[in-house]
Every structure is written in C-alpha cells, then in structure tokens.
Amino acid sequence: MITLLPEKCIACSLCVKACLFSGIRLDGKIPVLTEYCTGCGACVEVCRVGAIVSEGKPAPPPDLGSYRDIWVIAEQQDTIVHPVTFELLGKARELAQTRACRVAAVLAGSGMGAISQALIQGGADVVYLADAPFLYPYRTRPHERTIAALIEQHKPEIVLIGATCMGRDLAPRLANRFKTGLTADCTGLVIDSQDGCLLQTRPAFGGNIMATIVTAHHRPQMATVRPGVMQAFQDEGRTGTVVTVETVADAADDCVQVLKTIAKPGSGVQLEKAPVIVSGGRGLQGPDNFKLLGELAELLSGQVGASRAAVELGWIEHPHQVGQTGKTVKPRLYIACGISGAIQHLAGMQQADVIVAINRDPYAPILKIAHFALIGDVQKIVPELIAQLKAQH
Ligand SMILES: Cc1cc2nc3c(=O)[nH]c(=O)nc-3n(C[C@H](O)[C@H](O)[C@H](O)COP(=O)(O)OP(=O)(O)OC[C@H]3O[C@@H](n4cnc5c(N)ncnc54)[C@H](O)[C@@H]3O)c2cc1C
CATH class of the missing domain: 3.30.70.20 (Alpha-Beta Plaits)
Known part of the structure; x- marks a missing residue:
C-alpha cells in the first residue's frame, strides 16, 4: 500500500x-x-x-466463497454478436454444470436489446444489459468502468472474454482493477474437481509446452480465449432473465473519441468461419502463387490462409495468418501448401476435420497430423487440383 x-x-x-x-x-x-x-x-x-x-503489505485476499457464477463479456458490432461470444457461452455452460452455478452475459453498447435473447439461446441464464449511447462504439474507459462496477456488485467467480482486439484491450484493465490473474489465449478451461478452481491451459515457451495456470487466491478468475477454440451451444427453447443496468456517462471518458472507423485491408477475411481453408507457406516461393491458392479456395468455396513465414515475407496480409499468433481455425477441410508444420502453426489448425498436406519433403512435420499427403512440388500439384476441379464443375 x-x-x-x-x-x-x-x-x-x-x-x-x-x-x-x-x-x-x-x-x-x-x-x-x-x-x-x-x-x-x-x-x-x-x-x-x-x-x-x-507499507509493502499486499491487499488481503478476497473472501473467495462470496464469488459465484460464470460471466462472459459479450462483444458485438452494429448489433452483430462476435462468434467468440457464443463459443465462450458454450464453454461457460459446461463449466457451470460442474460448479452448479449460473451463466451470465454482459452486453455493453447501444441499441442492442434484441441481442439479449440470442445470448440466452446461446447459453446465458442472465444478461446484464448496459445500453447507452456513450457505450458505442467501443472505448476502453467507459466499458471498463461499466463492467467493473457490475463485477464489483455481483462478484462473479469466473469472467471469460474473447481474445479479440476489444477483449485484449479490456481484459487486462479489468484484471488490474481487481488485482486478479488473467490467462490470455487459453486453449483449455476445466474446473479442478478438488478445489473448484478454474484450470486455464495455454501454450507457453513459444508453444513448446502447455501450461496450466490457476488463480488460486484472487477473484474473479479471468481468461481470454481466441475465436474458434471453443464450441458454441444453441438451444432455441432456453429462457433467461435480462437485467437492465443503470449506466452513467463520465466526462473523463471523452478524453478518447472515435472520429472515424477505417477497415484494415484484409479485415474482411473470416477464416474462423470458413468451411475450407487453403493455406500457403514459405514453400510457395513467392507472392504470385497465392493467386493459385485463391483460385483453388474459390473452387472449394473456401478462403486463403497462410503461415507466419509467408506473412513475414510480405506475400499476404496478417489477417490470413493461422497459428499461435494468428487465427485459430476449425474448418472441415484444411489444405496446407508448402507449410512445414511448426508447432506454432499446428496450434491454430490441428482441429480441422480433414487435413491435406502438399509438401515436397516426405518427412515434413505436418505429415504427422495430416490425413492425406500429396508429396511433390506445390506449383505442380495445385494447378493439377484446379484443373481437375474445373473439369468436374
Ligand atoms: C512465438 C512464435 C509464434 C509463432 N506463431 C506462428 C503462427 O501463428 N503461425 C505460423 O504459421 N507460424 C508461427 N510461428 C513461426 C513458426 O515457428 C514457423 O517458423 C513457421 O510456421 C514456418 O512457416 P512455413 O511452414 O511456411 O515455412 P518453413 O518452415 O520454411 O516450411 C516450408 C515448407 O515448404 C516445403 N516446400 C518448399 N518448397 C516446396 C515446394 N516447391 N513444393 C512443396 N513444398 C515445398 C518445405 O519442405 C517445408 O516443409 C511462430 C513462431 C514463434 C517463435
């Protein structure tokens, strides 16, 4: 102190x-x-x-027993809910069964009343609805103030936030407010059957080990999860309660004002939702070959992904990157073209239903997880695939 x-x-x-x-x-x-x-x-x-x-005395630990329920901080833009919100609600439902508690969603923004029902169908028992013009578009301070006041009042045991731009901005601020732990980019969340703590698993040391982190002495336990990692849940028959939250604008919030929103090039890339992804790596040997991948992806109604090496070489923009520092994807079909299969890349795509690897090296690590391998030059195999698909159309 x-x-x-x-x-x-x-x-x-x-x-x-x-x-x-x-x-x-x-x-x-x-x-x-x-x-x-x-x-x-x-x-x-x-x-x-x-x-x-x-005085060097740390704050006394909170009364852990007084914390209850699992919260998901919902994210929406123009009343469209970010898919990660539903994925977190799905995970929260699972955890709530073990903890025998409720799931709540916190929805802060403006003009979003209709979303509450979708959140209930997605797994929330309660929706805390903070609807006010000063809460849209997203700004750090008003959101932090509003959500922190709710946490203070209701004391949730667990708070889950999407590892999106908004979540990565908001979560550390909230964790700091409550002097509690925050585990970013979790890939696994389970309740410890011994003490009821949340076991938060995430890759560590460049993805070489999986670390399980526990917030043993502080509450709430906070974690962020990237889009595409957890499974959404949907029950159209579910009912729940919507609690309207009183919010007050603060003149100090206006130190940041959003003047204009400009979409980043490539920000329309929605790899997380794509049923098919054709990804390219350093083995493509140049940016032009990404056009071939684009053609193949289009024939398969898919999108183009990339390894970090290809992104760092400037062959394609970062929104296409798959992996630990890119996107986590779960398509029905993932075609890895000229990608070696480094652990950081696998971390983002190994949950795909079917993985096809095209690589000239029969010992490339990607082949250990691939369901099908095409050994040879990507520049010969991809045009051949395109030609065969075109012949079938
Ligand atoms: C903290 C950290 C985070 C990272 N995050 C990510 C991440 O999110 N995503 C990611 O992808 N990487 C990430 N990396 C980088 C990762 O470690 C690898 O360096 C990267 O994935 C390698 O990309 P690559 O497979 O395209 O290239 P390489 O490893 O160079 O592999 C190229 C492959 O192409 C094959 N090949 C070459 N020519 C041909 C050809 N003509 N035909 C067919 N095959 C060919 C080769 O046999 C080889 O297997 C991260 C690294 C660190 C340290």
Whole structure:
C-alpha cells in the first residue's frame, strides 16, 4: 500500500513520470494517488525526498466463497454478436454444470436489446444489459468502468472474454482493477474437481509446452480465449432473465473519441468461419502463387490462409495468418501448401476435420497430423487440383 507524505513533496514530478499506470498525479503541488494505482512501488523508488512510502503489505485476499457464477463479456458490432461470444457461452455452460452455478452475459453498447435473447439461446441464464449511447462504439474507459462496477456488485467467480482486439484491450484493465490473474489465449478451461478452481491451459515457451495456470487466491478468475477454440451451444427453447443496468456517462471518458472507423485491408477475411481453408507457406516461393491458392479456395468455396513465414515475407496480409499468433481455425477441410508444420502453426489448425498436406519433403512435420499427403512440388500439384476441379464443375 502506497502512502503519500505531501509535506515532504517538492513537486519534482519524478513519481508521475515513473508510473506506468497513471496511478499518481500532481494536483497543483500536492501528489495524489488515482484509482489506477497498482501499489507497484515504482514511485517510491524514484522519490528522492521520502515523500512516498510503501507499507509493502499486499491487499488481503478476497473472501473467495462470496464469488459465484460464470460471466462472459459479450462483444458485438452494429448489433452483430462476435462468434467468440457464443463459443465462450458454450464453454461457460459446461463449466457451470460442474460448479452448479449460473451463466451470465454482459452486453455493453447501444441499441442492442434484441441481442439479449440470442445470448440466452446461446447459453446465458442472465444478461446484464448496459445500453447507452456513450457505450458505442467501443472505448476502453467507459466499458471498463461499466463492467467493473457490475463485477464489483455481483462478484462473479469466473469472467471469460474473447481474445479479440476489444477483449485484449479490456481484459487486462479489468484484471488490474481487481488485482486478479488473467490467462490470455487459453486453449483449455476445466474446473479442478478438488478445489473448484478454474484450470486455464495455454501454450507457453513459444508453444513448446502447455501450461496450466490457476488463480488460486484472487477473484474473479479471468481468461481470454481466441475465436474458434471453443464450441458454441444453441438451444432455441432456453429462457433467461435480462437485467437492465443503470449506466452513467463520465466526462473523463471523452478524453478518447472515435472520429472515424477505417477497415484494415484484409479485415474482411473470416477464416474462423470458413468451411475450407487453403493455406500457403514459405514453400510457395513467392507472392504470385497465392493467386493459385485463391483460385483453388474459390473452387472449394473456401478462403486463403497462410503461415507466419509467408506473412513475414510480405506475400499476404496478417489477417490470413493461422497459428499461435494468428487465427485459430476449425474448418472441415484444411489444405496446407508448402507449410512445414511448426508447432506454432499446428496450434491454430490441428482441429480441422480433414487435413491435406502438399509438401515436397516426405518427412515434413505436418505429415504427422495430416490425413492425406500429396508429396511433390506445390506449383505442380495445385494447378493439377484446379484443373481437375474445373473439369468436374
Ligand atoms: C512465438 C512464435 C509464434 C509463432 N506463431 C506462428 C503462427 O501463428 N503461425 C505460423 O504459421 N507460424 C508461427 N510461428 C513461426 C513458426 O515457428 C514457423 O517458423 C513457421 O510456421 C514456418 O512457416 P512455413 O511452414 O511456411 O515455412 P518453413 O518452415 O520454411 O516450411 C516450408 C515448407 O515448404 C516445403 N516446400 C518448399 N518448397 C516446396 C515446394 N516447391 N513444393 C512443396 N513444398 C515445398 C518445405 O519442405 C517445408 O516443409 C511462430 C513462431 C514463434 C517463435
């Protein structure tokens, strides 16, 4: 805990510069801690006059028993719910069975009343609906404030958030607010049968091991999950409760205003939903061969994916990247063309129903998980596939 001794302060502002969280500011010449102070002590270390002291006592652990229910922070844009929300609700339903608790979805935005029913059908027992103009489009501070107030009031045991741009922005802010743990990009979530804690599994050390992380002493337990990892759930007959949440705009939120939204090139790529993905790697030997993959993908009503090597070489944009630092996909058919099968690539595609590998190396690692292998030059095999498909059309 940080204590300020204003009588000793010389208003040098070193503490303000040292703080990474805007946790301290000078009010005139008086130092003041803000709500963002994490108690990390960086200000104590730089203060030369002893005007800031740390008692070094961590906050007492919360009363774990008072936390209940599993929450999913819903994400929507123009009233279209992001698929990851339904996938998280599906996982939350499964976890709620083990914990014998309710699943709640938090929906913050504007003009989204009709979405609540879809969230209930997707697995929510309760929808907390915060509907206000200042909550759309998404901005960090108003969302954080609104959702944090709800967490404070209802004390969920587990909070799940999509590892999307919004989720990656929001989740750490919330975790920091509650001084709790956050496991990013989980690939597995189960309840520990011994103590009821959430076991959060994710790749670590560049994907070489799977680490299982537990938030044993703090609540809520927080995790993000990428789109395409969990299974959505749907029951059109489900009923639930919609709780309308009172929200208050704060003038301080307006320090960030969204003036215009510009779509990134390639942001229309929806690999997560594609039934067929034709992916290319360094073995394509140049950007032009991605046109061939595009042709094959079109004939199969699919989309084009890529390895990180191909993206880093500038042959295709990042939204096409599959893998640990790209997208996680689960198509019915995945055709890997000139991709070796590094563990980081496999992490994003090995759940595909059928994997076909085209590679000139009969010992390439991808062949260990491929259901079918075409050994040879990708530049000969892909045109042949295209020709045969065209002949059948
Ligand atoms: C922290 C971290 C995160 C990462 N995240 C990702 C990620 O999200 N996605 C990802 O893909 N990678 C990721 N990587 C990189 C990964 O480790 C590999 O470097 C990358 O996947 C290799 O891409 P590649 O298979 O296209 O290239 P290579 O490994 O070079 O393989 C090329 C393959 O093409 C074959 N080939 C060559 N010429 C031909 C031809 N004419 N015909 C047929 N086959 C041919 C070769 O036999 C070889 O198997 C990550 C790495 C790290 C450290």
